[in-house]
Amino acid sequence: MSEEILAPLSGKIVAINMEIGASVEEDDEAVIIEAMKMETPIYVPCDGTVKEIKVKVGDSVEEDDVIAVIE
Amino acid sequence: MMELFTRLFQTTGLFHLTPGMVIMWLIGLTLIYLAVKKEYEPLLLLPIGFGIILVNLPFAGLMTPEEGLLWKFYQYGIHWEIIPPVIFLGLGALTDFGPLIANPRLIFLGAGAQAGVYITFFVANAMGFDIREAATIGIIGGADGPTTIFLASKMAPQLLGVCAVAAYSYMALVPIIQPPVMKLMTTEAERKIRMKKSRKVKKLEKILFPLISTFVIILLVPASAPLISMFMLGNLFRESGVVERLNNAAQNELMNIVTIFLGVPVGATMNAENFLQPKVIFIFVLGLFAFIISTMTGVLLAKLINLFSKTKINPLLGAAGVSAVPMAARVVHKVGIEADKKNYLLMYAMGPNVAGVIGTVIAAGIFLTLLG
Amino acid sequence: MSNSITVFISGIVGVFFGMAFLYISMKTTALVIDRLEKGKEEKQS
Numbered sequence: 001m002s003e004e005i006l007a008p009l010s011g012k013i014v015a016i017n018m019e020i021g022a023s024v025e026e027d028d029e030a031v032i033i034e035a036m037k038m039e040t041p042i043y044v045p046c047d048g049t050v051k052e053i054k055v056k057v058g059d060s061v062e063e064d065d066v067i068a069v070i071e
Numbered sequence: 072m073m074e075l076f077t078r079l080f081q082t083t084g085l086f087h088l089t090p091g092m093v094i095m096w097l098i099g100l101t102l103i104y105l106a107v108k109k110e111y112e113p114l115l116l117l118p119i120g121f122g123i124i125l126v127n128l129p130f131a132g133l134m135t136p137e138e139g140l141l142w143k144f145y146q147y148g149i150h151w152e153i154i155p156p157v158i159f160l161g162l163g164a165l166t167d168f169g170p171l172i173a174n175p176r177l178i179f180l181g182a183g184a185q186a187g188v189y190i191t192f193f194v195a196n197a198m199g200f201d202i203r204e205a206a207t208i209g210i211i212g213g214a215d216g217p218t219t220i221f222l223a224s225k226m227a228p229q230l231l232g233v234c235a236v237a238a239y240s241y242m243a244l245v246p247i248i249q250p251p252v253m254k255l256m257t258t259e260a261e262r263k264i265r266m267k268k269s270r271k272v273k274k275l276e277k278i279l280f281p282l283i284s285t286f287v288i289i290l291l292v293p294a295s296a297p298l299i300s301m302f303m304l305g306n307l308f309r310e311s312g313v314v315e316r317l318n319n320a321a322q323n324e325l326m327n328i329v330t331i332f333l334g335v336p337v338g339a340t341m342n343a344e345n346f347l348q349p350k351v352i353f354i355f356v357l358g359l360f361a362f363i364i365s366t367m368t369g370v371l372l373a374k375l376i377n378l379f380s381k382t383k384i385n386p387l388l389g390a391a392g393v394s395a396v397p398m399a400a401r402v403v404h405k406v407g408i409e410a411d412k413k414n415y416l417l418m419y420a421m422g423p424n425v426a427g428v429i430g431t432v433i434a435a436g437i438f439l440t441l442l443g
Numbered sequence: 444m445s446n447s448i449t450v451f452i453s454g455i456v457g458v459f460f461g462m463a464f465l466y467i468s469m470k471t472t473a474l475v476i477d478r479l480e481k482g483k484e485e486k487q488s
Contacts, residue, residue, distance in 0.1 A: 008415035008418075009415055009417055009418040010418070027412070027413075035417060035418070036397040036400065036401060036417060036421070037397075038397075038401050038404070038417070040404070040415065040417060041412075042415075043412060043413050045413070063269075063418065172469060172473075175466050175469040175470055175473075176466065178462050178465060178466050178469070179459070179462055179463075179466070181462065182458050182459050182461075182462040185454075185455070185458045186455055186458075188454070189450075189451050189454040189455050190451075192447070192450070192451065192454070193447055193448075193451045196447040197447070202446060202447055202450070205447070206450075273476060275476055276472060276473060276476060279472050279476075280469070280472075283465075283468050283469070283472060284465060284468075287461075287464050287465050287468050288461060288465070291460070291461050291464060292457070292461060426462070429462075429465070430458055430461075430462060433457070433458050433461045433462070434454060434457075434458050437453065437454050437457045437458065438450070438454070441449075441450050441453065441454075442450065
């Protein structure tokens with residue numbers, strides 16, 4: 001079963017705190033999005049391993065864009 | 072010989088210095104210090120602080136009617152109501168109404184927070200402030216600098232400087248003032264409410280919003296026209312997508328230029344005999360009171376809506392109705408993640424936040440209509 | 444004193460009234476745009 005991390009708000013990716021293949025736990029920090037001059041950490045929704053990361057640092061994301069896929 | 076020396080001394084400013092002036096220097100320096108060291112609204116408090124010092128230098132005459140440099144800035148920029156609307160043009164170009172259009176009912180939270188404006192007005196009037204002064208003090212609770220200056224210049228120019236400083240310094244203190252009030256007014260469970268996913272906003276809606284708002288608001292409250300017209304024109308620049316150059320000019324160069332000409336004369340309205348009065352302390356206290364009450368009424372209104380509506384609103388969003396953009400929205404987000412770290416309220420909070428700006432302008436328009 | 448009560452009440456009512464109008468017009472716009480787009484889709488199919 002895989003779950004996608006969706007961007008909860010639009011903004012710019014300023015940091016990515018995970019790697020493809022790494023195992024992650026729920027509530028780990030996945031990425032940090034900067035919006036309204038404030039950095040908002042986005043957390044992993046479930047335990048699993050990172051299958052795919054669809055963004056890179058500096059990208060702008062819109063709300064509901066897929067950031068990463070957890071398996 | 073000695074007489075000549077005395078005469079020379081008497082022409083210097085030093086001879087005419089009063090203790091009040093020195094106190095005002097200290098106040099001006101404090102504002103500059105807060106701007107530089109703590110970055111409290113530096114774009115405004117820095118020029119305001121400098122303006123205060125300038126006007127308290129004896130014989131400099133910068134505020135002498137018809138002659139003084141700063142008097143001219145004040146007269147043609149603020150008294151003639153040019154600068155606050157031009158700032159609103161820039162704010163319009165900077166504002167994204169998307170979060171509000173996606174969740175239209177959040178607009179009422181922007182209205183709810185304005186109750187604080189009128190409650191403070193009422194209290195100030197009861198405390199003995201003249202009715203026009205009370206209106207100016209009340210509008211501090213809207214947390215909107217240009218609107219406060221706009222209203223003060225028409226209602227109570229003698230209070231303009233104080234009210235502007237109170238509004239801008241409390242805006243900088245929003246992250247300290249609001250959270251305790253918000254936590255007091257909500258339960259842990261309420262703070263954890265997650266908002267329903269908002270719908271997608273179409274481009275056409277975003278273009279139509281400034282046009283429709285212009286019609287609706289100016290037809291209802293004509294006195295708010297100077298601010299709302301410029302605000303919505305700026306937003307139309309932004310959303311139309313075809314006048315990128317005007318959009319950039321409005322939100323960058325033009326806005327920066329007028330900010331300079333706004334801050335210095337606002338500071339210069341604060342000369343010692345005008346400022347060093349006991350009532351100034353009351354204005355600061357009432358301003359703080361206004362911020363707290365606005366936060367409370369915003370939260371209470373969100374709770375009231377929850378009583379009647381099936382889709383719940385996180386009541387913290389009510390606090391964002393205080394139109395300090397985007398500080399109040401950021402505070403809502405931060406208090407929200409303290410309760411549930413995966414609850415991302417920021418974008419939802421921008422809805423009532425921008426609605427708050429519109430609400431404050433309407434509130435100012437109503438004051439002008441009734442008392443103008 | 445009564446004057447300030449008048450301003451107080453008409454102010455609060457006025458702001459809510461204004462916002463309610465804005466709310467209605469936003470809702471109407473969204474509705475009309477939705478209808479128009481649906482109409483287009485139907486024509487195409």
